Amino acid sequence: MDLVIRGKVLIQGKIEECCLGIKDGKICVIKKILSGDKVCSFSNKIILPTGIDVHVHFRDPGNIHKEDFKTGSMSAAYGGITCICDMPNTIPPVTSMELLEKKKKIVSKKSYIDFGLFAAISNENCSRLSELNKHCQGFKIFLGESTQAIKLNKDNLKFVLSSNEVINKPIFFHAEDDTCLQKYKKLSSDCIDHVASRPAICEKTAILNVLNAALDSQQRIHICHLSSLEGLNVLRNRPSNISVGSTPHHLFFDVENINTKSSFFKVNPPIRSAIDRESLWLALKTGDIDIVESDHAPHTIEEKEQNFDVAPSGMPGVETMYPMLLALVKKDKLDLQLATSIMCKRPAEIIGVPKGNFSVGMDADFIAVDFSKISKIKAKSLHYKCEWTPFEGKEALFPTDVFLRGEQIIKEKEIVVDMGFCKQISSTIQ
Ligand code: DOR
Numbered sequence: 006m007d008l009v010i011r012g013k014v015l016i017q018g019k020i021e022e023c024c025l026g027i028k029d030g031k032i033c034v035i036k037k038i039l040s041g042d043k044v045c046s047f048s049n050k051i052i053l054p055t056g057i058d059v060h061v062h063f064r065d066p067g068n069i070h071k072e073d074f075k076t077g078s079m080s081a082a083y084g085g086i087t088c089i090c091d092m093p094n095t096i097p098p099v100t101s102m103e104l105l106e107k108k109k110k111i112v113s114k115k116s117y118i119d120f121g122l123f124a125a126i127s128n129e130n131c132s133r134l135s136e137l138n139k140h141c142q143g144f145k146i147f148l149g150e151s152t153q154a155i156k157l158n159k160d161n162l163k164f165v166l167s168s169n170e171v172i173n174k175p176i177f178f179h180a181e182d183d184t185c186l187q188k189y190k191k192l193s194s195d196c197i198d199h200v201a202s203r204p205a206i207c208e209k210t211a212i213l214n215v216l217n218a219a220l221d222s223q224q225r226i227h228i229c230h231l232s233s234l235e236g237l238n239v240l241r242n243r244p245s246n247i248s249v250g251s252t253p254h255h256l257f258f259d260v261e262n263i264n265t266k267s268s269f270f271k272v273n274p275p276i277r278s279a280i281d282r283e284s285l286w287l288a289l290k291t292g293d294i295d296i297v298e299s300d301h302a303p304h305t306i307e308e309k310e311q312n313f314d315v316a317p318s319g320m321p322g323v324e325t326m327y328p329m330l331l332a333l334v335k336k337d338k339l340d341l342q343l344a345t346s347i348m349c350k351r352p353a354e355i356i357g358v359p360k361g362n363f364s365v366g367m368d369a370d371f372i373a374v375d376f377s378k379i380s381k382i383k384a385k386s387l388h389y390k391c392e393w394t395p396f397e398g399k400e401a402l403f404p405t406d407v408f409l410r411g412e413q414i415i416k417e418k419e420i421v422v423d424m425g426f427c428k429q430i431s432s433t434i435q
C-alpha cells in the first residue's frame with residue numbers, strides 16, 4: 006500500500022471513522038483500522054470525494070486573456086474539483102482530430118487536474134465524427150446561438166442521434182432552440198430583456214426536439230444547465246440514457262434577487278424567475294435533475310462592463326460551486342449524501358470515469374473539509390483569471406487539502422504539485 010488515509014470518511018451515506026488504503030492511485034481497501042508506511046490523519050476534518058465538473062470553458066487556446074488551463078485547473082482544485090470536461094467553443098473550435106490533438110498538447114502541459122476534452126458537432130462535421138469519437142471524451146451540441154456557439158440544425162440532430170457516428174461517448178446539449186431564439190430576439194438593456202429574448206419556451210422546444218430525435222436512440226445524452234420549470238416538466242419521465250444538469254447560478258439567482266441592470270448576471274440560458282429557481286432545487290432533491298455543473302464561462306471585467314447588449318454572456322463558477330453546496334450542508338439545507346451524489350458520483354457516471362465515490366477500485370480523489378470553518382466568498386481570494394465572482398459574499402466551505410489519484414495536490418490551502426500533474430480521462434460509457 007502506498008498511503009493510508011485516516012479520518013471521518015463519508016461511506017455509503019454515513020460519516021464513519023475509518024481508513025482508505027491507496028495503491029497506484031486507486032482505493033484498494035476500506036477498513037476500520039489500517040496501518041502502512043505512510044499514514045495521513047485528518048482527525049478534525051471530514052473526508053469527501055472530490056467534485057467532477059462536467060462543464061467548463063477554460064478558454065484555452067484562443068482566449069487566454071479570460072482564462073487558461075493553468076488558472077482554470079488551479080481554481081478548480083482549490084474548489085475541491087479534480088476532474089473537469091472542457092467544452093469545445095475555444096478558438097479555433099474543436100471540430101476535427103487535428104484541432105483536438107493540438108488542444109490536448111497545449112492543455113496537458115498546463116493542467117493540475119484530470120480533464121476530458123469535448124468536441125463540437127456542427128452542420129459541417131456531423132457526418133464524419135468516427136475518428137473524433139475515438140479521441141474525445143464527449144461531444145457538445147449547441148442547438149441555438151450563444152457565445153462562440155457552433156450550431157447544429159434540427160435535421161442534422163436527428164441524423165446524429167440515429168447514426169453510428171458517435172459511439173459510447175456522452176453528447177451534451179445546450180438546449181435553446183435557434184428558430185425560437187430568432188423569433189424572440191431583441192436588444193437587451195438588462196436581465197429582464199435578456200430573459201424575454203430567450204424565454205423558457207425556447208428551452209422547452211429544444212429539449213422536446215432532442216427527446217424526439219432520441220426516441221429510438223441508446224446514446225448517452227446530457228441536457229446541460231437546465232434553467233426553467235417548463236423545460237423540467239418535459240424531462241420528468243425521461244428514459245434512463247438522458248441526464249440533466251443545473252448550474253450554481255440558476256440555483257442561487259433569480260431575477261428578483263439580483264441587480265438586473267448588471268451584465269455580470271448575463272448568461273445563456275438566462276437567470277429566470279424565483280419559481281423556476283425553486284423548481285430546480287426541488288428537482289435536485291427528487292432526482293429529476295442529476296447533477297450540478299458550473300458552466301464556468303469567464304469573461305474579463307472590462308468585457309462585462311460594456312453596454313448590456315454587447316457584453317458577453319457567461320460567468321465563472323468552477324471554484325465556488327462545491328464549497329457553496331457544502332455550506333448548505335453545514336446549514337442543514339442540503340443532505341451531505343445528496344451533495345456528493347450531484348457533485349461527484351452522478352457526474353462520474355455520466356462521463357464514465359472510475360471516480361466520484363469511495364469504493365475499492367475507484368481513483369483515490371478526495372478532499373478534507375473542516376466543517377467549522379465556513380467563510381464568505383471573496384473574488385480576491387479566488388484563483389481563476391477574471392478576478393470577479395457573481396457569488397461575492399455567499400457562504401462557502403473550501404477544502405483545506407485535496408488529493409488526486411492518491412497524490413496530495415493542495416496541502417493546507419497551498420498547491421503542492423507542478424503544473425502538468427494531470428491525466429486525460431478515458432470515458433467508458435456502455
Ligand atoms: O452564457 C454562456 N456563456 N452560455 C454559453 O452557452 C457559452 C458560455 C461561454 O462560453 O461564454
Ligand code: ZN
Nearest residue numbers: 060092300302
Ligand atoms: Zn457552457
